Amino acid sequence: MAVDSDESAAHAYAMRASEQAGHQNRDGSDGFRGNHSPISMRAGDEVGNTSAAAVLPNACKHCGQRLYTSKELDCGFCCNGCSAAYSLINGLGLGYYYCLRDSAGERQTIRKTAADSQFNHFDGAEFRARFVRELSGSQSRIDFQCNAVHCSACVWLLEKLPEVLPGVDQVRVDLARAKIAVWFDPSKIDLSTLGRTLAGLGYDPHPIASRSTAFSDQAADVTFALQIGVAAFCSMNVMLLFIGRYQGLFSGMEEQYAGFFSWVSLALAVPAVTFSALPFYRTSIGALRLKRFHIDLPISIAIVGGFLSSAVNTALGRSEIYYDTVTALIFLLLLGRWFQRRGMKKVALASEMLYAIAPLSAIKITHEGAQEVFVEALRSGDTIKVPNGARIPADAILLSGDAIINNALISGESAPCKVSRGNEVYCGALNAGPEFTAQVTAVAAHSRIGNILQGIESASVRDSKTASFTDKVAQYFVAGVLALSVLTFLLFIGEGMAPALDRVFALLIVSCPCALGIATPIVMSLANARAARAGILLKSGSALERCANIEKIYFDKTGTLTHGKPAVVFSHLQGGSDASRQKINHIIQKLESGIEHPAAEALRNFAGSGPVGPDEPELVSRTVINGAGVMGEFSDGVRRRIGSLRWIKSEGVNLEHLQLIPDAHTSGSTIVALSEDNQLKALFALRDSVRDEAAEAIADLARRGVTSGIISGDSSGVVGTVGESIGLSQSDLISEASPEQKAAILTEAGEGTALVGDGVNDALALSKAGIGIGISGGAEVCLKVSDVFLLRPDLGLITELIDGARSAQRLVRRHLIVSLVYNVSAAVLAISGFIGPLAAALIMPASSISVILSSLWNAPFKKEAAWK
Amino acid sequence: MEVIFILLPLSLALGGVFLLAYFWAARSGQFEDLETPAVRILPDEERETDL
Incomplete structure (x- = not known):
């Protein structure tokens, strides 16, 4: 995956990568946790390597997926969904989309969406209240996350919608964040029509709550941009005037001009001090309320004090004025804040996270029949129907017979389990078995997953788990500066009020902690940007700081130390020739297509990686036997089965080839067999294997003084085997742990x-x-709650993270010492009265610039890391 | 040099106009999305397709 150098873009990529996995429930193509290769994408990559997808004769005209059979080649589409999307796009008169896409050399294929949802739940009042913002009587706005948006052709297609869909006024696409905003007239178009159209075009719409943090962030960002703009304008102009004044100090300046310049500078400093500097006042007052000193406190005092004393001196016609220093201070510190802010991700609300993992719609059964409703319209006691492959929309008691549930999302157990009638199933779990009905017991926020998410929200709201190192230093620094100021004032009060105050403000301004205010944010934001290029996303500066102090790392087993899904680790094909491999690939593709089972996905991945020959038999009918396997009748009259050994054996197939699988592959593996009539044709060993780099990564960590351990929901046997294979002792393993x-x-x-x-x-x-x-490939919620997010599932990144964090910490500490030396010597000069406005104006930026240069020069995280 | 009493406010007023333009741009959301506008202009005039 290409990671943009711009860190915000990198972030957006991560969001998309993780959301693709997190949203599988909605497109129905794939339900297994941690996957990131729905079958359509994998096949597309194959095509994309050669040229634009739709140009190839053997690729689907819509999605670019490779076509296998003669029937598919005849019509030019891989499935009915693609055919429907193609005729919808052409029907709307937007066929130019395909030209654009192909000429852009777009390699990625279109992700298919679930055609089964009718989006009727989009029309409910509860849905409107949650997602739609009414702008005026005839115009509303709704925002969607559409992860399939990825190129200029997508932008063109979606922004053309107002021309072809009556009632839609405007569509704006945000490519980097994969978001679209739709302005529409609710009296002319139903939201369900909009949802169906978007889904039909291949953009599965996930609505964004209208009270989402994303929108309040946007407003705050605009205010902040205005504050920086004002500060820049004021400080630059004041600086310009002051160059004239300093010139005047040496060569003389007529009284009238000096006075005029002072008054104009005063006027320019007012907006900077009263508007731009507001964030500093707010945080220092906020901290004082909590009886703490914040680094913003001396900054605020210096700004306000420097400004007031300059204003008084201007009125009195004296030359001790500091407008240039005050405004430059505000501008530079705001710039530092802006760097800091860029890398940060706001706390997500529990309700938003819930929508990311639990389905939005439920099928409710009333005496009038089945009806698709928005989940918030469900009440306890309602009866719901959950089809195969869908996520359960609420906690519920099973009404119909037994169900096969994949609880991986909630408990981390990778294998689907059987739930019998009368027992509870949980919101967010996947129905891996046949359709069932259930009675709702708890909805949304009250469900088990809702409770877990609320715990996360409250944990991340009090984000300041640890006071950052700079905050701790700031406490002493602030106390010291304030004490010195009082002392200076008392020492010189004998000379009169005005000279004493002059010295105090000169002291406050020169000792302003620029290293803390600017250098630290710059080190942190550079570290963030470089880490993002290496594949590590840091949520905040304090996260980096805490990473430097890691002593122990616990790994969740599934998906982190292991790949998180079974893969074919060994195969034995009867006959062994290329032709038979091609035939078996074809049979697997046909028999296993669309089946929600980890083993089926592993086999599809295995078959998709190999060649497929022409003129293979077609599938006539197929039966899925839960807990056993799948059986199909083919057009050549042969009955083929893929399934567990026990089932294949019970169907009377001779299993004499079993010893052909080496012992190393049978222990801890699931063996799946493929039979033709009663002949065994192939054997596959499936296993969730340990990542290749895991053992090395753990040894690397140990060399850095970091111990490792496993904490997992799996049984002690499985955890023990994995732990042993990567060199961990039994005492570091914790198994069977609930969330x-x-x-x-x-x-x-x-x-x-x-x-x-x-x-x-x-x-x-x-x-x-x-x-x-x-870690990438996991659920979106993970991205939202973790302090650090790895874009690549590569455990080596963790050692890189710790190295980078440690070097950042060393750099910050060195800057603190350097700037402390500056500040102490400047303070001594200020107290003894050597520092006038000119010296203060020179020393302040000299201190800042030297630490800024040093930050740029020594930025943590190696540049080469990007090219690994 | 008395002209500075007129020129200085004038130049600041001119700068102020640009500051207001920046205000308008930031408020109308022009800095929110810096990537999409770059690709939005890419498609040429629409032409007939034979796909």
Whole structure:
């Protein structure tokens, strides 16, 4: 994956990558946790390597997926969904989209969406209240997250919608964040029509709540941009005037001009002090209320004091004025804040996270029949229907027979489990078995997953888990500066009020902690940007700081130390020739297509990677036997089965080839067989294998003095095997831990402990851990709650993170010492009265510039890391 | 040099106009999305397709 040098773009990519995995529930193409390769994308990559997708004769005209059979080649589409999307786009008169896409050389294929949802739940009052913003009587706005938006052709297609869809006034696409905003007239178009159209075009719409933090952030960002703009304007102009004044100090200046310049500078400083500097006042007052000194306190005092004393001196016609220093201080510090802000991600609300993982719609059964409704319209006691492959929309009691549920999202268990009638199923879990009905017991925020997410929200709201190092230093610094000021005032009060105050303000201005205010944010934001290029996203400067102090790392097993899904680790094909491999690939593709089972996905991945020959038999009918396998009748009259050994054996197939699988592959593996009539044709060993780099990464960590451990929801046997294979001792392994237990263990472990995880089941623990490290391919919630997010599922990044964090920490400490020397010597000069306005104006930027240059020169995280 | 009493306010007023233009641009959301406008202009005039 290409990671943009711009860190915000990199962030957006991460969001998209993780959301693709997190949103699988909605497009129905794939339900297994942690996957990031729906079958359509994989096949597309193959095509994309050669040329633009739709240009190839054997690629689907809409999605560019490779076509296999003669029937598909005849019509030019891989499925009915693509055919429908193609005729919809052409029907709307937007066929030019395909030209644009192909001429852009767009390699990515279109992700397919679920055609089964009718989006009727988009029309409910509860849905409107949650997602739609009414702008005026005839215009409303709704925002969607559409992860399929990825190129200029998408922008063109979506922004053309107002011309072809009556009632839609305007569509704006935000490519970097994969968001679209739609302005529409609710009296002319139903939201369900809009939803269906977007989904039909291939952009599965995930609505964004109208009270989402994203919107309040936007407003805050605009205000902040205005504050910086005003500060820049004021400080630059004041500086210009002051160059004239300083010139006048040497060569003489007529009284009338000096006075005029002072008054104009005063006028220019007013907006900077009263508007731009507001953030500093707010944080220092906020901290004072909590009985703490914040670094903004001496800054605020210096700004206000420097301005007031200059104003008084201007009125009295004296030359001790500091407008240039005050305004430059405001501008430079705001710039530092802006750097800091860029890398930060705001706390997500529990309700937003819930929508990311739980389905938005539910099928409610009333006496009038089944009806698709918005989840918030469900009440306890309602009866719902959950089809195969769908996520359960609420906590519920099973009414119909047994169900096969994949709880991976909640508990982390990778294998689907059987739930019998009368037992509870949880919101967010996947129905891996046949359709069932259930009675709702708890909805949304009251469900088990809702409770977990609320715990995460409250944990991340009090984000300041640890006071950052600079905050701690600031406490002493502020106290010291304030004490010195009082002392100076008392010492010189004998000379009169005015000279004493002059010295105090000169002291406050020269000792202003620029290294803390500017250098630290710059080191942090450079570290953030470079880390992002290496594949590590840091949520905040304090996260980086805490990473430097990691002593122990716990790994969640599934998806972090292991790949998180079974893969074919060994195959034995009867016959062994290329032709038979091609035939078996074809049979697997046909028999396993669309089946929601980890093993089916592993086999599809295996088959998709190999060649497929022409003129293979067509699938006539297919039966899926839950817990056993799948059986199909083919056009050549042969009955083929893929499934568990036990089932294949019970169907009377001879299993004499079993010993052909080496022992190394049978232990801990699931063996799946493929039979033709009663002949065994192929054997596959499937296993969730440990990542290749895991053992090395753990050894690297140990060399840096960081111990590792496993904390997992899996059984002790599985955890033990994995732990042993990567060289961990039994005492470092914690197994069979529920999400709540994990969180408790990590809360107790304290600041120096990190957790590496990828699932929703880790999310609560990630938010409670000293450092939460989320890994790509996991759930979106992980991205939202973790302090650090790895863009590549590569454990080597963790050692890189710790190295970078440690070098950042060293750099920040060195700057503190350098600037402390500056400040102390300047303070001594100020107290003894040597420093006038000119000297103060020179020393302040000299101190800032030297630490800024040093930050740029020595930025942590190696540049070469980007090219690894 | 008395002209400075007129020129200085004038130049500041001119600068103020640009500051107001920046205000308008920031308020109307022009700095929110810096990537999409670059690709929005890419498609040429629409032409007939034979796809």
